[in-house]
Amino acid sequence: MTTTLGTVILDEIADARAPWSAVVAAGDILTIVDLHGNQAVDTLVYSAHDHAVRYSAAATVVAQKNLFLTTGTVLRSDDSTALMTIVDDEVGNHDTVGGACSQESNTLRYGHHTAHQHACVENFLIEGAKWGLGKRDLVSNINFFMNVPVDADGTLGIVDGLSAPGKSLSLRAEIDTLVLVSNCPQINNPCNGFDPTSVRMIVSRP
Numbered sequence: 001m002t003t004t005l006g007t008v009i010l011d012e013i014a015d016a017r018a019p020w021s022a023v024v025a026a027g028d029i030l031t032i033v034d035l036h037g038n039q040a041v042d043t044l045v046y047s048a049h050d051h052a053v054r055y056s057a058a059a060t061v062v063a064q065k066n067l068f069l070t071t072g073t074v075l076r077s078d079d080s081t082a083l084m085t086i087v088d089d090e091v092g093n094h095d096t097v098g099g100a101c102s103q104e105s106n107t108l109r110y111g112h113h114t115a116h117q118h119a120c121v122e123n124f125l126i127e128g129a130k131w132g133l134g135k136r137d138l139v140s141n142i143n144f145f146m147n148v149p150v151d152a153d154g155t156l157g158i159v160d161g162l163s164a165p166g167k168s169l170s171l172r173a174e175i176d177t178l179v180l181v182s183n184c185p186q187i188n189n190p191c192n193g194f195d196p197t198s199v200r201m202i203v204s205r206p
Helices: 057-064 103-110 120-131
Strands: 007-014 019-024 029-034 041-047 074-076 082-089 142-144 167-173 177-183 199-205
Touching: 007 019, 019 029, 019 120, 019 199, 029 082, 041 082, 041 120, 057 074, 082 177, 120 177
Parallel strands: none
Antiparallel strands: 007 199, 019 177, 029 167, 029 199, 041 142, 041 177, 074 082, 082 167
């Protein structure tokens, strides 16, 4: 793991399959550590003071002219407000188009026997409710550590991750930012190596 400089404000474990959230103050650094490797961390980002200002995959991709996220990527809202910046990345490639699994999409993709399985959309709704967020507030999310190659014809794949135990990335909050996470519970494709595991969430103040 890259050394996190400064004073540690928060150091928590997001359990396997579980949600997590926190407000990261402007200037503070959020470091996400993939403790066991190959764990997708679905993430939504909002202005802490105005939840209508929220992460936009389209605005972020257009601004950086790159489909994938890595060091230097600025996470932007629809009006181009800078929410967070990736300041360090030990993996080098993160997905912003694959979306979040849901009970409905699991059933469609993998069969009706998966209908009971917990999914990221449910995690977002459970955790988001703590901050007054509902289904209408869910937008296209980031999938940190998830490997989603895009073929020349636009076909998306979900394949084995590029991460490894202890790999991390760090994001600086450009404004007071609410970070909402689903530590992905998916077991029907390789995004978690078919074995969801815990991740570490560290907030530090330089």
